[in-house]
Amino acid sequence: MMEDETFTDISGKAISLSCQDHSSLCKEFVVSVPKVSIGKVMVYTCCVWLLAYVVFFFTENTAVLSSAIFITLVGMMLHIHFVKVDHETLLFIGSLGIQLSSSYASGRETTTFIEMGKIKDIVINEAIYMHQIIYYLCVLLKDPSEPNAVARVVPLFQSSKPRLNCLVKVYKSCQEILSKC
């Protein structure tokens, strides 16, 4: 079973959440962010090149122009490889644990796994982020020495930053699984 829904992120851009029920104890949530728009790439490229042209106009040094091309290319590559995330996946398997993976625009993927024994709870929390105050979903990890304390907080969907209604949906499904284990 699979369902797709559209939500917005904290800055108002559309994102989509797809939930996949593999079984009653195994669910997968994928938050997808729209791909890099060609317009945005054009705007950034034009800005760098215009700036370079202004500098070239005064210095009359062609190295400026070639370095501008170089900067745009490298910047773009770094951006899609390290910054731009296309999908963020949360795979929750009751009795086993949580797998978090994010796939970057370049195709690179990073994955972390948190085993069930370490998970204390999943909650929605509030934080001050840049100039605003946002809700975010996070996993609380147990402190091995103290059973009631929280050792660490792992925020989920860090790059897509969905809004509260989306978080609540994911939260409820996760709590369903947690209550069954």
Place this chain on the structure above:
Amino acid sequence: MGQRRRAAAVNNSSSQGTSAAPAEAAGIPNRKHNICMVSDFFYPNMGGVESHIYQLSQCLIEKGHKVVIVTHAYGRRKGVRHLTNGLKVYYLPLQVMYNQSTATTCFHSLPLMRCVFVRERITVVHAHSSFSAMGHDALFHAKTMGLTTVFTDHSLFGFADVSSVLTNKLLTVSLCDTNHTVCVSYTSKENTVLRAALNPEIVSVIPNAVDPTDFTPDPSQRQDDRITIVVVSRLVYRKGIDLLGGIIPVLCHKHPDLQFLIGGEGPKRLVLEEVREKYQLHDRVRLLGALEHKDVRNVLVQGHIFLNTSLTEAFCMAILEGASCGLQVVSTRVGGIPEVLPEELITMCEPTVRALCAGLETVIARQRSASVPSPASIHARVQNLYTWRNVAERTEKVYDRAAGEEVLPLDKRLRRLRAHCGPVAGSIFAFIAVLDFLFLLFLQWWAPDQVMDAAVDATGPNGLWKEAGGEIRANSKSAVKRAAEPEMSIL
């Protein structure tokens, strides 16, 4: 009228706010406000303003209003925290400049403050303390955003020196278009009205209160073979510690069974230590150093007489605490002190060593002849004089009145500023108000209101806060109840 109101309020709280019918039937406006208290001073910092904000907020929550508190970050304590009964506190990461007061540029705090006001659906912004730059900032932004504003002044101020002239000018600017101002005593009202050139009709007096359950008498702690005079205050010039230094040797010389117990810390500690050395009074003058709030009562109950030597005071909480512990109170007649306690519970003297000594002598004589009322009877009288519930009730009326008034639109606000604050300062601040408005328009374009998630109410009419283990009211909101758990806020 007050009695009727109180009865209705009790009625309403007994039905747990599930229906507002009883209060409305009595023809009483029962409007619920979303209140945002703003001040630089809040816990973990300790002091009168801090406890005032906390206690007032708790009582307003009890009355069914929604209350959030905004303050600046204290060390590692930043982000969003929840206190007892779902009182939400925002510790915003703003730079502290001087004396726990934030730096003000009039603009940099707007994005975060706007975010708080919008997501909490705030209707009334209530700033505290004229020393708090953050409070003035919040008032400024709230007026730009068209919210009702209330300000509480907690201190008296002079008129003569350069710093007070400047502060008074800023206060004039800040208060000239604020909807309502609250002072803690009539003396403080007079002072504020003069300093800020206000219309006295928009200034109310609501005194402070003490929690009588915190300050109960315990005569068994007293030493019955001696008479103990207790002083609890910060050891600074304003509190008249130099007078205390003059009183101690005179009285100790006359009465061999007299001892002093002095709690508090400050630069004037040196004066007292000097006196102690000079007259060899080590066994009779004990300096306890800084006291934590919970220890104050344990010190107070050891004494027979409470002495307050303040030179200026808007509303003296200390004498109220002393009286609540059943002590005989001797105080200087300054500021708002004569308003605080009824004549028979306090002995007031002029702020000179001779007058204070004479006052103390009469009280000591009365104490020796055992013609003083018992501590329990003093406590019983003070107990009902000043309660936080009463303060909250009166503050609620101020909110009701302020909410009914018009918030000045920009053009009228500019005219008011220029008419009220002089041609130079008025024009400067009118210009800043325009810039603030433009900045707000920019922010509304950049991060529109509808993109911000409304915060889930912990308190107020739709409050979801329940004691641990309680059943959650609405199932669909259960997620967010958990979010309201006091977890740490990171990022």
